[in-house]
Amino acid sequence: MLRLIAFLIFSATPWFAGWALAQEKPVVVSSFTVIQDWVQTIGGKGFESINIIPPRSEAHGFQLSPRHAKDLRRAALIVAMSPEFEPWLAAWGKANGRSDTILWLNDYNGIQPPLDQPPNPHAWTDPAKVKNMTRALAERLDKISGTSNSQISYQQYLKDIKAVDSELGKLFGAIKPEKRVFISHHANLDLFADHYGLTVAGTILSGGSAEAADPSAHHFSELLALIRKKKIAVVVTDEGQNDAFARRLTEDAGLPPPLSLSFEYLEPAGQPGDTWVSMMLINGKRLHQALLGR
């Protein structure tokens, strides 16, 4: 009862209403965990951060629910990778006249790639792109909050990105060029490979999605021939996805079991791999070890 009385008194008082408004932080919604990590690291406590696709969940094939739509409606800013990667968000923005609220981090600088070359949406695996994407995020966060100074935390984070980049660069640079080749599960590591001078010789699933149709027997023999011809020693699978095809492939090729990596999402808070920095280092080091063949 006391609470109710206090509420009635305060709600009737204009200064209190103003105070309450001043305390409300702008809501920033991120599409998946990697972006949420950047929003929280760069935006700090100046924003209320809501994330849509939870830890350990792939963004491919995601469907929007009414609960998520409610969160999106509250957002002062929605941060995502690209309309190709989060088509559900592009559709929501269009249907609700809110496209301007969405910051597409990997917008290819406004230049759409040719249609016969679908863009690779996994830009968070490339530290050079991460530098640009987090700078764009810091600029936009500063625009929606008068009190935030995201530039300082961005400059700080830039050091972390460079540290990750230089550590992985040294590791992969020390591998013999002919051993810097592997097969990936879906087409998510091409940008990572380009950045570190590695080669993705083939993928188990066709298309850019981790949910593509099961590969055929014909594709199996193609990959087996490729492994033998190029002396490929590492087959990567996406953690949490069916690895039966990859296991048969490594068995038939006489290789060690597939290497399970999780570049697609972050782990729940408090666990190794719960930040972009830790996810990149854990997975990068595991790939490095596998390529060395130790």
Ligand SMILES: [Zn+2]
């Ligand atoms: Zn993917």
